[in-house]
Amino acid sequence: MNRVGFIVSSLLVVLVLLSSVLFVVDQRQFGVVYALGQIKEVITQPGLNFKLPPPFQNVSYLDKRLLTLDSTNAEPVYTAEKQRVVIDWYVRWRVIDPTEYIRNVGLDEGTGASQLNVVVRNAFQADINKYTVKELLASKRDALMSSVKTQVLATVRGAKPWGIDVVDVRITRIDYVSDITDSVYRRMEAERQRVANELRSTGVAEGEKIRADADRQREVTVANAYRDAQKVKGEGDAQATRIYADAFGRDPQFAQFYRSLEAYRDSFKGKGDFMLLDPANTEFFKAWRAPAPAAASRN
Known part of the structure; x- marks a missing residue:
């Protein structure tokens, strides 16, 4: 039993010793070996590596991947015409x-990002x-980003190089500050309202x-139609008058009898119509008293 315990204890000691002298560098990292606080070695290739146990040597890691730094400060800046704008940007x-x-x-990496943020x-x-x-919104946007990238590279590659590379600087948004933005929106709304009212008018x-x-x-169509109708009506009346004249001219007695019948029909249209006349002394009922034209002609 003591032998088993000894073996287990020995294995644990060996594992502890190995863990203190062995370390793995990931392919996404740099491994930096320190000896008494000084950089002894930088390991750039991934794999298993050896070092002295602490406190003689220690290891730390830095990310070698492409990192993104987003802007965090919303403080406005002034343009050439003294307009306050807010920009959002990012750096790779x-x-x-x-x-x-x-x-x-x-x-x-956090320390570098903080200092880089100030420089950008x-x-x-x-x-x-x-x-x-x-x-800024159109023609000079690319020129601004290129100029900022040049200045940042000049800073990080200066007398005390930062040991970093700035791959890209990009602007994601340029906007007025909130109070100016509200004013611009109100002017835009007023302009749209003016245009809408103008279109409505x-x-x-x-x-x-x-x-x-x-x-x-x-009115022109109705007048023309009325004129044409009156013209047609006049032509019809004239033709009717001519036909009546021709017909009545052939037999005046029949014409007089026919006109008397029309007069009787127009006079007694309603059931309640009545007339006070003396049939013996009035010419109105002459057709009733005279013999019918047809009978006279037969005699």
């Missing part, structure tokens, strides 16, 4: 020399006041014009 960067990075920047922010503040808002005017033209055309 990586550690390329761990020794210089640790000596001149810090022991981890200052570069944007120095360049934005050279351009107008229109230029134009539409009303065009509608009135169309209605007036339609009314005029209707």
Whole structure:
């Protein structure tokens, strides 16, 4: 039993010793070996490595991947026409020399990101006041990003190199500060309202014009139709009169009898109509007293 315990204890001691002298460097990392606080070795290739146990040697790691730094400060900056704008940007960067990075920047990526944020922010503040808002939004946007990248690279590669490479600097948003943005939106809304009112007024005017033209055309059409109708009616009356004259001219007695019948029909249309006349002394009932034209002709 003691032998088993001894073997187990020995294995544990060996594992502890191995864990203190062996370390693995991932392919996404740099391994930095320190000896009494000084950088002894930088391991760039992934794999299993050896070192002395602490406190003689220690190891730390730095990320070798491409990192992204997003802007966090929303403080407004001034353009060439003294307009306050807020910009959002991001930077793509990586550690390329761990020794210089640790000596001149810090022991981890967060320290480098914090210092890089200040440098990029200052570069944007120095360049934005050279351009107008229109230029920043359109023609000079690429020039601004290129200029900021040049300034940042000059800083990180200066007398005390940071051991990093800045791959890209990009602007994601340029906008007015909130109070100016509200004012711009109100002006835009007022302008749209003015245009809408102008369009409505134009539409009303065009509608009135169309209605007036339609009314005029209707009046002209009705007048022409009435004229044509009266013309046709006059022609019909004339033809009817001519036919009546021809017919009545052939037999005046029948014509007089026919006209008397028409007069009787027009006089006694209603059931309640009545007339006070003396049939013996009035000419109105002459047709009743006289013999029928047909009978006279037969006699």
